[in-house]
Amino acid sequence: MMMLTGWLVHATLNLYMVAEMAIAKTVVLPQGWNEFAIQAFMGLTLLPVIFAFSVRLFPLYLRLRAPEWPVRMIAWFYLMALSVQLSPTLPFLQNQAPELMLDLSSAGAIMKGSVILWFVWKLDLLTRRRLPWTVNRVFQPAPDRRPTRPGLPDYGEFGRFERLVYGAYIWLVLASLFEMHAGASVLWKFSAPHSSDVSRHMYLLGFISQLILGMAVRMIPGFIGRQRIASAKLVEASFWLVNIAAICRVLPLVVPTTMLEHYPGFLSIAQVTFAFSGLLGMGAVICLMINLWKTASPKKAREFVHVSRTS
Numbered sequence: 001m002m003m004l005t006g007w008l009v010h011a012t013l014n015l016y017m018v019a020e021m022a023i024a025k026t027v028v029l030p031q032g033w034n035e036f037a038i039q040a041f042m043g044l045t046l047l048p049v050i051f052a053f054s055v056r057l058f059p060l061y062l063r064l065r066a067p068e069w070p071v072r073m074i075a076w077f078y079l080m081a082l083s084v085q086l087s088p089t090l091p092f093l094q095n096q097a098p099e100l101m102l103d104l105s106s107a108g109a110i111m112k113g114s115v116i117l118w119f120v121w122k123l124d125l126l127t128r129r130r131l132p133w134t135v136n137r138v139f140q141p142a143p144d145r146r147p148t149r150p151g152l153p154d155y156g157e158f159g160r161f162e163r164l165v166y167g168a169y170i171w172l173v174l175a176s177l178f179e180m181h182a183g184a185s186v187l188w189k190f191s192a193p194h195s196s197d198v199s200r201h202m203y204l205l206g207f208i209s210q211l212i213l214g215m216a217v218r219m220i221p222g223f224i225g226r227q228r229i230a231s232a233k234l235v236e237a238s239f240w241l242v243n244i245a246a247i248c249r250v251l252p253l254v255v256p257t258t259m260l261e262h263y264p265g266f267l268s269i270a271q272v273t274f275a276f277s278g279l280l281g282m283g284a285v286i287c288l289m290i291n292l293w294k295t296a297s298p299k300k301a302r303e304f305v306h307v308s309r310t311s
Contacts, residue, residue: 002079003052006044013037032091039089042200043082043112046208048075053215054123061218062125062162063132063153069122078115084108102186109183113176125169157228158221159235164214167243171206175199195253205281206246213238213288221295230294238287245280248273 014037017029055071058064085108088094088101124130132151148155152162179199185192217229217238229235252270259266 002048002075003045006041006046006048009044010037010041013040030091032089032094036086036089036091040086042203043086047116047203048078050208050211051075051078051119054125057215057219058123058125058165061153061215062165063151064124065130065132067122074115074119074122078112078119081108081111081115085112106183106186110180110187113180113183116176117173120169120173123169126166126173156232158218159229159232160239161214161218161235163239164210164235164242167239168207168211168214171202171210171246175202175207178202194256198250198253201249201253202246205242205249205277209281209284210239210242210246213242213284216288217291220292224296226295228295229291230297231291234287234291238284238291241280241284241287245277245284248277248280 013033017033017037021027021029055067059066085105088104088108094101120126128151146155176199178194182192182194182196182199184190217235221227221229252274255266255270
């Protein structure tokens with residue numbers, strides 16, 4: 001429901017901004033509303049739909065324990081925290097009491113980060129505190145059946161996709177911590193050494209993009225009638241490319257601004273690194289594109305059938 005609301009809010013705001021831009025004959029969207037639309041789309045659409053898919057699919061694809069905790073309650077807490085963070089950023093409210101609205105939004109950021117960390121802990125993906133659901137099943141696989149990979153239900157035919165999933169959730173934890181730190185710096189009046197945009201890049205590139213790369217190679221082959229991905233090496237390449245891209249994107253924003261001011265050479269290096277991350281991220285997407293293209297090709301489908309019959 002949050003995802004659908006986010007799509008509606010984002011589409012409506014974009015239509016309004018483009019219409020206003022055309023009427024005013026300007027070439028720039030209204031900055032305040034554009035920033036609100038971006039934050040609303042990321043907070044209401046991207047993150048909630050990933051959380052929903054994680055709860056539903058990770059027990060199937062990664063043998064996590066099915067959620068025995070109140071998923072709906074965490075969703076309500078997340079929505080409440082996001083509302084506290086987003087509502088004060090509405091332009092007409094910011095103009096009325098900018099300092100108060102900034103403090104409220106910062107408090108919401110701390111609340112949202114706390115709920116996300118709570119969700120990651122309950123999901124048990126990174127900690128693996130609970131035994132998988134398969135330990136309690138009544139019917140065990142036949143003794144002559146080839147064992148799957150440890151802790152996973154596959155034989156490696158989709159590559160090491162789980163590394164992309166784990167990497168994505170590590171970036172999610174980091175993004176939440178940095179967002180909470182930025183909110184705390186506003187409330188308690190201390191200067192944060194990093195840029196305020198660092199958590200956004202962690203969310204979008206480190207978490208969301210990487211999780212798409214990981215789950216795409218696991219899910220799409222089944223959607224198109226294939227039993228494996230074409231190249232496990234391309235899955236590995238996507239993992240390294242997207243993580244190096246995220247590091248190159250985030251690192252220049254984490255370096256204290258005082259260092260960049262005192263050492264101009266660092267600024268040039270940071271700009272090059274920031275730009276280079278885009279090429280690396282595009283490389284990860286291209287690896288996924290080639291992999292899915294080869295997987296969907298009729299020639300590769302015949303090879304898969306032959307391999308499955310002989311095995």
